[in-house]
Amino acid sequence: MSDVLAVDAVGLTKTYGTLTAVDRLSLQVGQGEVYGVLGPNGAGKTTFLRMLFGLIRPDAGTLHILGRTWDEHGIRALDGVAGFIESPKFYPGLTGRKNLQLLAGLDGGAGRSRIDEVLETVDLRGRERDKVGGYSFGMRQRLGVAASLLRDPRLLVLDEPANGLDPAGIRDMRALVKRLAGSGLTVLLSSHDMAEVEEICDDVTIMRTGAVVYHGSIAALRAKAPEQAHEIHTTDDERAALLARAAELEVTRLDDGLAVRGPQPQIDALVAQLIGEGIALRRLTRRETPLEALFFMLTEPDTDPAAPELAITGAAR
Numbered sequence: 254m255s256d257v258l259a260v261d262a263v264g265l266t267k268t269y270g271t272l273t274a275v276d277r278l279s280l281q282v283g284q285g286e287v288y289g290v291l292g293p294n295g296a297g298k299t300t301f302l303r304m305l306f307g308l309i310r311p312d313a314g315t316l317h318i319l320g321r322t323w324d325e326h327g328i329r330a331l332d333g334v335a336g337f338i339e340s341p342k343f344y345p346g347l348t349g350r351k352n353l354q355l356l357a358g359l360d361g362g363a364g365r366s367r368i369d370e371v372l373e374t375v376d377l378r379g380r381e382r383d384k385v386g387g388y389s390f391g392m393r394q395r396l397g398v399a400a401s402l403l404r405d406p407r408l409l410v411l412d413e414p415a416n417g418l419d420p421a422g423i424r425d426m427r428a429l430v431k432r433l434a435g436s437g438l439t440v441l442l443s444s445h446d447m448a449e450v451e452e453i454c455d456d457v458t459i460m461r462t463g464a465v466v467y468h469g470s471i472a473a474l475r476a477k478a479p480e481q482a483h484e485i486h487t488t489d490d491e492r493a494a495l496l497a498r499a500a501e502l503e504v505t506r507l508d509d510g511l512a513v514r515g516p517q518p519q520i521d522a523l524v525a526q527l528i529g530e531g532i533a534l535r536r537l538t539r540r541e542t543p544l545e546a547l548f549f550m551l552t553e554p555d556t557d558p559a560a561p562e563l564a565i566t567g568a569a570r
């Protein structure tokens with residue numbers, strides 16, 4: 254595999270008036286990696302991808318894509334790159350296959366011979382002769398991936414590919430991205446969903462209001478995550494809270510019930526103790542996963558990502 258980075262952004266900045274949509278973003282994606290750019294709405298993910306696709310120009314910073322830059326290479330900066338921003342657009346009155354034929358033609362025709370193969374890859378064989386207007390949203394997203402694959406890219410860029418899909422659509426899209434990643438393709442995807450990035454990506458950059466609050470591997474992020482929190486509802490939440498605190502669990506009173514955070518064996522012991530004390534357990538459910546909890550800590554407006562307990566800011570590679 255070549256040493257050239259798939260994406261090498263340094264100090265990338267984009268402002269709109271007084272708003273800094275992307276603030277000195279630096280990130281490096283190696284070839285063969287599956288890289289997530291994660292952040293809540295408005296974090297600057299799409300703005301970054303727009304700069305990557307040359308749809309807008311950065312105000313500052315440099316961006317190399319497979320070793321090329323927009324300034325030096327123009328549209329050739331996208332050689333070997335494919336993907337889509339927001340949702341892919343197709344002619345609804347034409348079939349999936351016809352749409353792909355048209356796109357392959359626009360791209361110089363090279364992809365025509367790949368149409369069957371890419372339809373197979375995205376699981377649309379059997380539906381390729383149906384009009385796209387009758388496709389589900391998930392099928393259209395997968396057709397968008399098929400259209401990207403026609404170019405036989407080395408780098409696939411996907412902007413929130415599972416956004417707006419139903420649970421089955423999300424499952425299919427994640428499985429597709431994982432299959433593509435497993436084939437050695439470099440994938441850069443944006444998402445607001447920690448669980449999605451955790452499932453698919455090796456490395457992640459987490460953004461909040463334009464700035465990077467974490468860079469690094471999912472494994473390193475996981476090591477920083479707090480313990481799993483559970484929500485418990487009992488016949489006596491007051492006493493249950495006292496017992497949980499005595500067991501050195503972190504306790505938060507909710508409008509209804511308690512949130513307790515701590516190691517699983519201590520939670521198990523608490524449950525046994527509650528029952529021993531004659532307090533019935535009405536419900537015990539897991540709250541957000543530890544990584545989701547960490548994501549909220551890093552990105553919610555009222556938290557300070559530089560706080561010592563979150564001391565992972567600037568862990569850039």
Ligand SMILES: Nc1ncnc2c1ncn2[C@@H]1O[C@H](COP(=O)(O)OP(=O)(O)OP(=O)(O)O)[C@@H](O)[C@H]1O
Binds near residue numbers: 269272274292298
């Ligand atoms: N053309 C524009 N003009 C003015 N402000 C813009 C423009 N494009 C983006 N912004 C602002 O830049 C910020 C970052 O937007 P961006 O779309 O990149 O965020 P995002 O992380 O992709 O979020 P979302 O998931 O909501 O799309 C937002 O505050 C947005 O309102």
